[in-house]
Amino acid sequence: MIENTPVDVGHLTVRYGDELILDDLSFSVKKGEIFVILGGSGSGKSTLLRHMLGLERPESGRIIIGDTDIAECSEKEYAAALKKIGVLFQSSALLGSMTIAENVALPIIEHTALPARAVAEMVRMKLALVGLGDYEHYLPSEISGGMKKRAGLARALALNPEILFLDEPSAGLDPITAEEIDDLIIDINRRTDTTMIIVTHELASIFAVARRVIMLDKTSKKIIAEGTPRDLKDSSPNPLVRRFFRRYDRTEQKTESNTT
């Protein structure tokens, strides 16, 4: 059971002050799958992610990563759970004072006993993996948004995590760059069998390969849909969900007619 569900969230409720943000969410993620958390802006996606990373403690509920409940565990157990995790933040979160290579090297130097030459080699490999081979010595401020996402991804993958969390990996990018990032994520998932939990507000290409999707709703603060993308698209009983997907259908048709 633990082997096959690296992440299990149960009855998670989050409140900021008096305001209810997430109401009694339960779901679990299977090993190796691409799991997508959908929802409009302000529906609490980032909040959910921050709780799944243990950056904040929920009002109630459990968040099990591997076999630790990070909603209530000791510092030591938390650190052990974090070993399994890599994160690409919404704003990439590269350290601005360091070059791309130094950013990627940071976790490798801290958490492995590799000699400096080997660290540099590993950094080069990770950067090549995300297609940033030539940008080692650039500062984050000197590269574009799409490249920052790639660099953030390389850093998230630095220690070969079992679970990769991605907050809006393609948001704020032009459609072509966004699709490249999506393809990269899919490719990495295929090659490394990393479990991927992706938060997004758009039905990007990644959606097509998602094994499972949940959709958060801003008004009810609950999960209003859960299933495979096909299930949700064709037969959700919820009108909100159907509306969300109909819009996607329209844009898809438009793109198709543009390309033909």
Add this chain to the structure above:
Amino acid sequence: MRRKDSSPCTYQLYPGMDGRWTLRLFGRLDIDTTPETLHSVTADILKSKPVSLQVDLSGVTYMDDYGTLLINELRHSPALRDARFEIENASADAAETLKRLGPEHATRPLPAPGRKSMNIVAELGDATIGAMIGLKFFVAFIGSVFLSTLSVIKKPNTLRFDDTIGHMKTTGVDAVPVVALISFLLGMIMAFMSSLQLTQFGANIYVASLVAVAMVSELGPIMTAIVVAGRSGSAYAAEISTMKISEEIDALSVMRFDPVLFLVIPRIIAAMVVIPLLTIFSSFFAIAGGMFIGVTMLDLTTSSYFQQTINTLKLFEVFWGLSKSLVFAVIIASVGCLRGVQAKGGPAAVGNAATSAVVTCIFLIILFDSLFAVMRSYW
């Protein structure tokens, strides 16, 4: 819609029997006519306090969301608190707008988190809770700084040495010109001002004593601390708050770095090393400034000025000044970092963090300086 038609809105208010009133609106209900109509109708209603109001829209030629707003405002006007409210003869267009935008829509007050109007007691309570949360955060921060310091003492190689050196440069070396200039001028001013009195007694030479004692034990530490608070306290807050809002600190946490060890400790150590050094520089340059005045204006020789300075200064003064500057260093670095870590929200938080870091630093510096003065008088 008939947008061209520009007949302004007029209205008629008919008093009925038993306080049952009818309001008849004509013409356009849009952004131009609504405010005025709303004002005067509200005033009329307030005077008469009807038990029911029927709004007849048959004469309305055009109505948009401003018109809907007018209807909704009337419906919820305090003068009509328990009155019945009816709308009649709305055209298809108007009915459509009313349905689309109101009234349930507008009856709900806009949510304004944090800006709820409250009574004094509730506000006091809110402020107290806010202060307690701030205090809790402060205590937790001090605690984790303390723990991280212990862990650095136990395992010195966990200190980010390169960062510490970098902060020493930006906090210390880069501040030397401004501290030197300010101190030199301050020394000159003090020498000049005191000489105005002392020359009357032929006691010119005591200018040297005055400048030395005042600078080394009092003004040197405090001037340096204030300059560094403005330069580096604010910089620490701005740097760290920028990292906070761009999720860099979260990224450090999930990569199993201790943000305090990574960001705060190097800055505190750097400040504790360079601020006392800057204080020594400051006193030195102030004495030089005093000497400049002494030699050029007061007919003192360099050697007599220097000799007098040496004779006056006791080791205790130097030690006292340096102890103070060490305390100021801890204040500047930890307040700067604390304000940075506390930052919340968007880019505006960076500016706020920097401002409040400087204000808090200067306040605490003066406060602790007074405490030192009190302590010294009971020494």
